[in-house]
Amino acid sequence: MAATAGKLPLSDSFDILLVEDNADLAGNIIDYLEALGHRLHYAADGEAGLREALVSPVDIVLLDLALPHRDGLSVCAEIRRRADRRVPILMLTARDTLDDKLSGFAHGADDYLVKPFALAELAARITALARRPQLGQSHRLSIGPLIIDRQARVAIRDGQELRLTPLLWKLLLLLAEAWPNPVSRDAVTARLWGDEPPSSDSLRAHVHLLRQVVDKPFDQPLIETVHSVGFRLKAEP
Amino acid sequence: MAATAGKLPLSDSFDILLVEDNADLAGNIIDYLEALGHRLHYAADGEAGLREALVSPVDIVLLDLALPHRDGLSVCAEIRRRADRRVPILMLTARDTLDDKLSGFAHGADDYLVKPFALAELAARITALARRPQLGQSHRLSIGPLIIDRQARVAIRDGQELRLTPLLWKLLLLLAEAWPNPVSRDAVTARLWGDEPPSSDSLRAHVHLLRQVVDKPFDQPLIETVHSVGFRLKAEP
DNA sequence: CGCCATTTGACGTCGATTTGACATGGCGAG
DNA sequence: CTCGCCATGTCAAATCGACGTCAAATGGCG
Numbered sequence: 001m002a003a004t005a006g007k008l009p010l011s012d013s014f015d016i017l018l019v020e021d022n023a024d025l026a027g028n029i030i031d032y033l034e035a036l037g038h039r040l041h042y043a044a045d046g047e048a049g050l051r052e053a054l055v056s057p058v059d060i061v062l063l064d065l066a067l068p069h070r071d072g073l074s075v076c077a078e079i080r081r082r083a084d085r086r087v088p089i090l091m092l093t094a095r096d097t098l099d100d101k102l103s104g105f106a107h108g109a110d111d112y113l114v115k116p117f118a119l120a121e122l123a124a125r126i127t128a129l130a131r132r133p134q135l136g137q138s139h140r141l142s143i144g145p146l147i148i149d150r151q152a153r154v155a156i157r158d159g160q161e162l163r164l165t166p167l168l169w170k171l172l173l174l175l176a177e178a179w180p181n182p183v184s185r186d187a188v189t190a191r192l193w194g195d196e197p198p199s200s201d202s203l204r205a206h207v208h209l210l211r212q213v214v215d216k217p218f219d220q221p222l223i224e225t226v227h228s229v230g231f232r233l234k235a236e237p
Numbered sequence: 238m239a240a241t242a243g244k245l246p247l248s249d250s251f252d253i254l255l256v257e258d259n260a261d262l263a264g265n266i267i268d269y270l271e272a273l274g275h276r277l278h279y280a281a282d283g284e285a286g287l288r289e290a291l292v293s294p295v296d297i298v299l300l301d302l303a304l305p306h307r308d309g310l311s312v313c314a315e316i317r318r319r320a321d322r323r324v325p326i327l328m329l330t331a332r333d334t335l336d337d338k339l340s341g342f343a344h345g346a347d348d349y350l351v352k353p354f355a356l357a358e359l360a361a362r363i364t365a366l367a368r369r370p371q372l373g374q375s376h377r378l379s380i381g382p383l384i385i386d387r388q389a390r391v392a393i394r395d396g397q398e399l400r401l402t403p404l405l406w407k408l409l410l411l412l413a414e415a416w417p418n419p420v421s422r423d424a425v426t427a428r429l430w431g432d433e434p435p436s437s438d439s440l441r442a443h444v445h446l447l448r449q450v451v452d453k454p455f456d457q458p459l460i461e462t463v464h465s466v467g468f469r470l471k472a473e474p
Numbered sequence: 475c476g477c478c479a480t481t482t483g484a485c486g487t488c489g490a491t492t493t494g495a496c497a498t499g500g501c502g503a504g
Numbered sequence: 505c506t507c508g509c510c511a512t513g514t515c516a517a518a519t520c521g522a523c524g525t526c527a528a529a530t531g532g533c534g
Contacts, residue, residue, distance in 0.1 A: 125342070128346065128348065
């Protein structure tokens with residue numbers, strides 16, 4: 001998998017979801033971007049794209065606006081509404097009026113590229129998008145008694161540093177980034193393991209381990225399970 | 238750090254540094270963006286812009302490329318090299334060839350806008366660049382005393398959080414989405430269980446359970462039975 | 475080898491859903 | 505107006521699946 005949960009995109013290659021119904025154009029884009037080392041995921045219509053965007057751990061979404069069944073704008077808005085993290089979305093479209101662009105941004109796009117475009121510019125914008133800071137400008141997250149510094153890879157609760165294995169670190173970061181929203185088990189699994197999750201439900205075990213570190217030594221538990229949904233961090237702002 | 242750094246993003250207005258030597262254009266941009274509520278900082282040449290970017294707590298930099306004394310590209314690269322945080326940089330320039338754009342991104346730009354441009358597009362791109370996760374702003378339904386946040390998976394009535402099992406959550410969401418219309422039993426059954434509904438009429442039991450949670454603790458019932466039709470939420474807008 | 479991180483499988487518990495039995499109430503037929 | 509039926513409300517017991525917990529197995533790495 002790739003989608004490297006927990007890391008900032010350190011590498012120059014990304015998991016990219018392309019939602020585009022024109023097979024020729026899609027083929028070109030896929031060839032070009034894969035030649036650059038990216039991993040392409042493909043959806044030919046809006047519904048499929050939405051589904052993929054919600055469950056797949058992609059780093060960026062390239063979204064055509066003219067799609068069968070469902071307009072790209074509504075797909076974009078729904079990704080924003082339902083995704084548990086803010087995946088960058090780049091709109092690709094022939095619609096080039098000012099109103100079109102404004103509408104695109106208003107629906108939650110991060111960038112907007114008018115067809116026809118140079119593949120090299122697309123690649124440059126993808127790189128620029130993927131390295132934008134995802135959460136505020138800060139590598140620091142502060143959630144109730146928790147302070148997380150992604151750069152230093154350190155998590156502190158009530159002044160005490162938490163000792164976290166790589167996987168537990170990713171897991172905590174995921175919960176922290178989604179806060180105060182819950183994260184579904186599926187989403188966690190997808191972002192921790194991608195397409196090949198462990199056969200057993202080892203997420204249970206890891207959540208248990210995370211609790212040992214994050215909650216056990218303290219009075220109030222931070223990690224809350226939302227039954228048959230997933231988990232969330234519980235803390236006052 | 239940016240003026241708003243450290244705080245959660247509460248506002249849609251930013252500290253913006255404009256580096257641009259053309260006074261007329263600069264004036265237009267400043268007027269337009271200030272009218273939108275942003276706070277503008279201004280530098281007329283590359284040196285001043287660089288100094289400002291390194292010490293001022295701005296949220297975003299708008300950088301002209303054709304500057305006296307020092308080219309915008311080198312200013313951009315130096316900001317990236319020396320700043321202790323990754324401030325978003327949007328390049329504004331008349332240079333419109335593909336190579337120009339690629340060079341801009343290669344020097345660390347986050348976005349690239351070719352002159353002449355519409356001020357509205359500039360504003361939209363600024364928002365997209367500076368956008369942070371809107372906490373609490375997620376998708377909300379508000380029905381009378383009821384507030385439902387799908388993203389947070391939380392329902393609140395009169396300030397009190399309702400504890401809902403997965404099925405009851407779906408059920409309430411169904412009613413809320415249909416509001417103020419009633420939903421037929423068949424429709425509910427279909428959307429809760431699809432093709433294989435439980436053999437008994439367990440919808441009755443679930444509506445009962447939902448009432449225990451949503452209505453029982455309060456004065457006025459919200460859930461209304463429409464005899465031989467289905468159910469509806471009853472509330473004033 | 476020995477250490478650490480992760481995975482696995484087993485088990486007990488608890489919450490969620492279903493079921494069936496019974497009570498209540500609206501509404502049309504007579 | 506009353507009876508009786510059918511839709512609905514109520515409840516507790518039964519079933520089922522999700523979750524927490526743990527210890528042991530696995531696997532990479534020095």
